[in-house]
Amino acid sequence: MDKSDNKNVKNKEELKKAEYKGHRERIRKRFLDKGIHSFSDYEILEFLLFYCNAQEDTKPIAKAILKEFKSLNRVFKADIKELEKIKGIGPISAILIKFVGELLTELYGENLKIETKADKITDKEALLKFLRNKIGYEDVEKFYVIYLSSSNEVIAFEESSSGTLDRSSIYPREIYKRVIMENAKSIIIAHNHPSGNTCPSKCDIDITNEIAKGLKNFGALLLEHIIITRDSYFSFLEEGLI
Incomplete structure (x- = not known):
């Protein structure tokens, strides 16, 4: 050269x-x-x-x-x-x-503080961002529970089930035990749909109703159930299913 x-x-x-x-x-x-x-x-x-x-x-x-x-x-x-x-x-x-x-x-995680007013979540965007970041992009279904204090601060956030969700894979009793242990006053439950379809199944609705009913025995409330995907979500509260 x-x-x-x-x-x-x-x-x-x-x-x-x-x-x-x-x-x-x-x-x-x-x-x-x-x-x-x-x-x-x-x-x-x-x-x-x-x-x-x-x-x-x-x-x-x-x-x-x-x-x-x-x-x-x-x-x-x-x-x-x-x-x-x-x-x-x-x-x-x-x-x-x-x-x-x-x-x-x-x-x-640190910024997630959920406030309620007249049974409505006023900081829904923070909740959705948090859940989407945690489970919205997962390839398998995961069921999570957020435990809240009396001032609606997050006490704990834990995975309750992973894999195809059905009534046999979710244990409401374990949720109730954690509510008592943490002295939680309310919870939010959430799971993802890897398919991208946010429509709840009959199983989703039945589990929601069972958990909501059981929590009342421990002086706690189910505030919301969110089905989250990477692009959208379904709110049981917004749709009048809680």
Whole structure:
């Protein structure tokens, strides 16, 4: 390779770097002007990767991550070793993605305070974000119970069942025991539908009624039952089923 060839290669590399820089600046400006809601899912990851990959074009890396994990939620819940299998993702990038995922979980957990007024949940959006982050993207059905104090602060949040839900897989007595142990005054129950269909089954309705009736014997209330998916939800309270 002669000097002219070296010069051409160098010029191409410099031009490519200039293009990266211009693209990154446009993305940053769009974030400042319009916020994260103006981003597609891959652009969110691309933006995040800017800060641990100063030289490389992060757009194809971001798209490769989404192709592998299918959704942002699954990306942020992925194991570090799984992330490092993606071409272009090294230990630093993988740790950053994992950190952001755990930070989101921590913030949702700490900020979830449910207030009630005339038997209506006034902070429904916080509840839905919390539940979607926890179970909305799961591949199997999971049944969770949120135990609340008299001031409606979260005492505990625990998985009660996993797998195909039916009456034999959910144990209301165990819920009642936890209510007594935690001195909970109310609970919210929730489960996901991996199919994306939020319509409750007869089993869902029967379990809801059984738990609501049993709680009254312990001076506690069932405030809500939410069926959550990645895109939608069904509220038993809103539909008059509680």
